[in-house]
Amino acid sequence: MLEIKALTCIKQDRCLFESLNFSLLSGQIMQIEGPNGAGKTSLLRIIAGFSQPDEGSVLFHKKNITEDYDAFAQSLLFIGHKTGVNQQLTAYENVMHWLTVHGYKSVQTEIYDLLGKLGLVGLEDVPIRTLSAGQQRRVALVRLWLNDAKLWILDEPFTALDKKGVAMLQAQFQLHLDNGGAILLTTHQDLTNSFSSLQTLVLEYRH
Amino acid sequence: MQVSNSYWTLFCSVYKKDVTLVFRQRAEIVNPLLFFLIVITLFPLAIGPEPGLLARMAPGIIWVAALLSTMLGLDKIFRDDYMDGSLEQLIASPYPLPLAVLAKVAAHWTTAGLPMVVMAPVFSMLMNLESQALGATILTLLIGTPLLSFIGAIGAGLTVGLQKGGILMSLLVLPLYIPVLIFATSAIDTSIMSLAYSGQLAILGAMLAVALVAAPIAISSALRVSVS
Amino acid sequence: MWKWLHPYAKAERAYQLCNTLLPYFVVVSVLCIVVGWVWGLAYAPADYQQKDSYRIIFIHVPSAILSMGAYSSMAIAAIIALVWQLRNAELAVIAIAPVGAAMTAIALITGSAWGKPMWGAWWVWDARLTSELILLFLYLGVLSLFHAFEDKKAGGKAACILAIVGVVNLPIIHFSVEWWNTLHQGGAITKFDTSAIDPSMLWPLLINILGFAALVGMLTLIRLKNEIIQVEKHRPWVRQLVSRG
Numbered sequence: 162m163l164e165i166k167a168l169t170c171i172k173q174d175r176c177l178f179e180s181l182n183f184s185l186l187s188g189q190i191m192q193i194e195g196p197n198g199a200g201k202t203s204l205l206r207i208i209a210g211f212s213q214p215d216e217g218s219v220l221f222h223k224k225n226i227t228e229d230y231d232a233f234a235q236s237l238l239f240i241g242h243k244t245g246v247n248q249q250l251t252a253y254e255n256v257m258h259w260l261t262v263h264g265y266k267s268v269q270t271e272i273y274d275l276l277g278k279l280g281l282v283g284l285e286d287v288p289i290r291t292l293s294a295g296q297q298r299r300v301a302l303v304r305l306w307l308n309d310a311k312l313w314i315l316d317e318p319f320t321a322l323d324k325k326g327v328a329m330l331q332a333q334f335q336l337h338l339d340n341g342g343a344i345l346l347t348t349h350q351d352l353t354n355s356f357s358s359l360q361t362l363v364l365e366y367r368h
Numbered sequence: 369m370q371v372s373n374s375y376w377t378l379f380c381s382v383y384k385k386d387v388t389l390v391f392r393q394r395a396e397i398v399n400p401l402l403f404f405l406i407v408i409t410l411f412p413l414a415i416g417p418e419p420g421l422l423a424r425m426a427p428g429i430i431w432v433a434a435l436l437s438t439m440l441g442l443d444k445i446f447r448d449d450y451m452d453g454s455l456e457q458l459i460a461s462p463y464p465l466p467l468a469v470l471a472k473v474a475a476h477w478t479t480a481g482l483p484m485v486v487m488a489p490v491f492s493m494l495m496n497l498e499s500q501a502l503g504a505t506i507l508t509l510l511i512g513t514p515l516l517s518f519i520g521a522i523g524a525g526l527t528v529g530l531q532k533g534g535i536l537m538s539l540l541v542l543p544l545y546i547p548v549l550i551f552a553t554s555a556i557d558t559s560i561m562s563l564a565y566s567g568q569l570a571i572l573g574a575m576l577a578v579a580l581v582a583a584p585i586a587i588s589s590a591l592r593v594s595v596s
Numbered sequence: 597m598w599k600w601l602h603p604y605a606k607a608e609r610a611y612q613l614c615n616t617l618l619p620y621f622v623v624v625s626v627l628c629i630v631v632g633w634v635w636g637l638a639y640a641p642a643d644y645q646q647k648d649s650y651r652i653i654f655i656h657v658p659s660a661i662l663s664m665g666a667y668s669s670m671a672i673a674a675i676i677a678l679v680w681q682l683r684n685a686e687l688a689v690i691a692i693a694p695v696g697a698a699m700t701a702i703a704l705i706t707g708s709a710w711g712k713p714m715w716g717a718w719w720v721w722d723a724r725l726t727s728e729l730i731l732l733f734l735y736l737g738v739l740s741l742f743h744a745f746e747d748k749k750a751g752g753k754a755a756c757i758l759a760i761v762g763v764v765n766l767p768i769i770h771f772s773v774e775w776w777n778t779l780h781q782g783g784a785i786t787k788f789d790t791s792a793i794d795p796s797m798l799w800p801l802l803i804n805i806l807g808f809a810a811l812v813g814m815l816t817l818i819r820l821k822n823e824i825i826q827v828e829k830h831r832p833w834v835r836q837l838v839s840r841g
Binding site: 522526527529530532533536539540542543544546547550551554575582586589590593594596 | 678730733734736737740741744745750753754757758760761762764765768769771772773775776
């Protein structure tokens with residue numbers, strides 16, 4: 162599904178990675194490992210199409226993502242360090258806005274059910290800034306239940322989540338993989354579930 | 369999941385979000401207006417209260433104050449979305465980015481430009497502007513302030529990723545505001561002389577039409593650069 | 597044209613092209629400016645009205661023309677950079693900007709020095725002077741935007757976008773300022789009419805314009821070479837270049 166060809170990224174005169182090649186098939190999950198500053202986030206942002214590589218290309222279904230970015234965006238779910246949750250809006254408003262921006266339609270009850278399932282009962286209609294870090298993260302992660310994107314790119318999705326949250330997330334990963342999706346993620350925590358299709362990519366810190 | 373493919377829904381959603389956010393922190397809408405008012409109050413204090421002199425300078429003063437107070441809100445137009453990652457989500461949306469940008473600029477105008485248009489009669493009264501110029505003042509503000517929002521948003525998009533983008537943005541944007549300032553004040557001047565000012569309005573309108581098409585594209589590419 | 601341009605997308609080829617072109621620009625600019633200035637400042641006849649003070653046109657007019665010329669070349673480079681994603685064109689934008697800003701500053705300073713004896717004031721809100729001042733603001737905007745970015749790649753792209761926005765606005769600004777000036781100042785200022793210029797003054801002026809154009813080209817090429825080396829300093833060909841001395 163996803164093919165990375167000869168990718169090179171140079172940031173502030175430091176080469177983060179050079180001629181990186183790998184591919185990700187549907188049903189596969191890949192964990193990118195490496196110390197801080199090794200270029201994990203930069204790699205994810207290039208694959209998501211936010212930044213341009215110095216060399217190389219990212220192919221999605223054999224097509225360069227820059228060719229028709231909007232079509233690629235249709236199959237992409239990206240949740241980064243900055244989750245894209247507005248502090249002033251409520252959890253419900255945030256989810257609703259995200260759905261419209263990405264072209265999904267949803268029913269109010271469905272969203273309330275999901276927020277409840279993620280342990281946010283009674284917190285749906287207060288501004289996000291009053292919630293804890295873990296709860297804010299959950300509001301962002303609701304998107305994993307509300308999309309039909311094939312490719313998920315997640316940068317440190319487990320940050321600030323408790324054990325139960327991590328377990329729920331991994332169960333959802335498994336469901337996505339079973340449905341023929343693919344996941345690319347970075348995390349410092351080890352995945353506790355054993356995914357049969359797990360691959361690991363290690364980025365070294367280069368000087 | 370149902371997939372709805374309506375550009376209009378996206379536009380409304382982005383517009384509604386920005387307007388809601390401004391209304392939840394009412395200071396954001398009131399402060400630029402107060403600033404506008406205070407700047408206008410400073411001029412009679414600085415140059416003397418003779419009604420004739422004030423009326424002569426009124427078009428210029430009103431418009432310079434309008435330029436400065438739109439600058440206040442511009443810095444925020446993309447800042448929050450950049451900080452919390454919403455901008456990335458907008459880019460990674462299947463809809464064209466210029467459309468979302470257009471909605472954000474429209475929201476900025478609704479909350480920054482429109483109040484100034486509404487308050488125009490009060491300001492012209494304060495500046496002893498002759499009554500036949502009131503129509504021209506309102507019309508130029510009505511056509512001119514959206515232009516200010518569009519041009520300003522280009523500067524805001526270019527500097528949103530920078531630590532101290534605020535002052536730099538003013539430096540980039542103010543020279544580009546010059547034509548708007550010239551034609552708008554000239555329209556009001558002409559109307560004071562009871563002459564037809566439709567020519568100046570037509571030029572302002574033409575500039576607005578160009579900005580409506582070209583600015584969202586420029587702003588989008590600026591945002592993509594800032595996010596990368 | 598694309599096929600012809602394409603090899604220069606590679607930094608090394610672009611660098612070599614700069615090296616090949618540079619000597620010609622140096623020769624033309626030195627030759628033309630020396631000849632133009634000696635002719636213009638020493639041999640051309642004095643103006644019957646302005647006496648010798650008119651001779652400043654041999655600096656003022658070329659720098660004013662080139663300040664606008666440099667801006668349009670910068671905008672063309674910016675369009676090429678954004679449309680074809682050419683890094684070298686981006687570098688060219690950065691290379692031209694300070695040169696153009698310097699030309700604008702020279703035009704402003706000489707203009708104001710000329711204005712003192714002619715108009716009796718260092719600064720007059722003449723349409724051309726005002727447009728030139730705004731042009732300087734636009735140049736400074738491009739430069740300060742580029743330098744505000746820590747990531748020079750993003751800075752280059754941002755500068756390109758601003759240069760294009762500026763070039764779209766420039767004719768509007770120019771037109772509006774002309775119009776504003778005629779409205780507010782009427783015919784208060786008698787302008788020096790360039791088209792009615794005597795051939796004995798015109799020739800040195802044209803030579804000077806050519807010389808200044810070559811000078812701008814030369815400075816841009818030197819700056820472009822530096823920019824390319826800076827960006828590509830980790831590449832083998834640059835290391836070879838350095839070791840060769």
